[in-house]
Amino acid sequence: MNQKIFYSLMIVGGCLSLLWSPKGYTAEQTVVQKGEYIFRATGGCGCHTDYKNKGEFLAGGRAIRTPFGIFYGTNITPDAKTGIGGWSDDDFIQAMTKGISPQGQHYAPVFPYTSFTKMTKEDLLHLKAYLFSLPPVEKPNKPHDLIVPFGQQIGFMLWKKLHFQETKFQPDPEKSAEWNRGAYLSEALAHCGECHTPRDWQGVLKEKMRYAGSKDGPEGELAPNITPDGETGIGDWGTADLIEFLKTGTKPNYDDSQGLMMEIIEHGYSHLKKEDLAAISLYLRSLPPVHNPEASTKSSDEDDEY
Numbered sequence: 001m002n003q004k005i006f007y008s009l010m011i012v013g014g015c016l017s018l019l020w021s022p023k024g025y026t027a028e029q030t031v032v033q034k035g036e037y038i039f040r041a042t043g044g045c046g047c048h049t050d051y052k053n054k055g056e057f058l059a060g061g062r063a064i065r066t067p068f069g070i071f072y073g074t075n076i077t078p079d080a081k082t083g084i085g086g087w088s089d090d091d092f093i094q095a096m097t098k099g100i101s102p103q104g105q106h107y108a109p110v111f112p113y114t115s116f117t118k119m120t121k122e123d124l125l126h127l128k129a130y131l132f133s134l135p136p137v138e139k140p141n142k143p144h145d146l147i148v149p150f151g152q153q154i155g156f157m158l159w160k161k162l163h164f165q166e167t168k169f170q171p172d173p174e175k176s177a178e179w180n181r182g183a184y185l186s187e188a189l190a191h192c193g194e195c196h197t198p199r200d201w202q203g204v205l206k207e208k209m210r211y212a213g214s215k216d217g218p219e220g221e222l223a224p225n226i227t228p229d230g231e232t233g234i235g236d237w238g239t240a241d242l243i244e245f246l247k248t249g250t251k252p253n254y255d256d257s258q259g260l261m262m263e264i265i266e267h268g269y270s271h272l273k274k275e276d277l278a279a280i281s282l283y284l285r286s287l288p289p290v291h292n293p294e295a296s297t298k299s300s301d302e303d304d305e306y
Ligand code: HEC
Pocket: 043, 186, 190, 191, 192, 193, 194, 195, 196, 217, 218, 221, 222, 223, 224, 225, 226, 233, 234, 245, 251, 256, 257, 258, 259, 260, 261, 262, 264, 269, 280, 284, 297, 298
């Protein structure tokens, strides 16, 4: 008899613990974990952390030098007063896909909403859940220091009218699932093209030179040609080379990556699953090769020898 009671209690207890077991909590954690993965895939939002001056994680203040002046990355911690703690899901989606703040201000395209606009709503919400799981930091944003400080808003609005279109990523049904995954990761999340494509005088990406490298990349650094051009690009890199590079920052010639690329590898891409890095590699290797001696790392290697 006692045993029966004991077993019944065990069963009831088991069921209750199943109900009570931190199911909601686990689900919530999964959303945050999924969001962290998205965060890594974007490169770790490095522009929002002032690593150089040991600034707090994602609390802004990092200077980003561009031909249009200095922008300061903003505080994206969930602090209600100085960060994005007061933002609703819709506010976040609007900022990431339309480049408009909750107060209706237009952002400069140095914030790559031009790529993030292609993200799925689900990924955006997961990313927000991750950001909101982090400790809030109270730190007011620093005003940008631009060459034309007046009429910025009108300028950004005009720029967007001319050059920006809200879009969603469109998978190519002719291509494999792996290719499409690589395209989505590169185009919408990792935004490789924002740095590795040259811009015209208005800061618009030159479409014909996609991924062909930019000698005035972010912070005035050379962002090399990463199309599969044999002579000036990375045509001689194999899939394993590119995966290794995105994991560790080490190039096939054993050089280490520098500057911003190394930062986004360390805080972002190195945390991605191998199959996702392979998908990015597959996508990059399918791009049309573009010959661009201006943005070749090989020419600078040769220069070193003289
Ligand atoms: C924030 C700007 C930025 C983003 C985003 C970015 N890169 Fe880079 N990348 C750079 C810079 C700057 C360098 C040059 C530094 C170096 O060679 O170490 C570089 C170097 C590289 C190199 C080395 C090329 C060579 O010939 O030495 C490869 C390959 C590369 N990036 C691939 C990628 C891929 C793939 C992505 C997207 C998944 C990406 N990058 C996203 C800025 C960026």
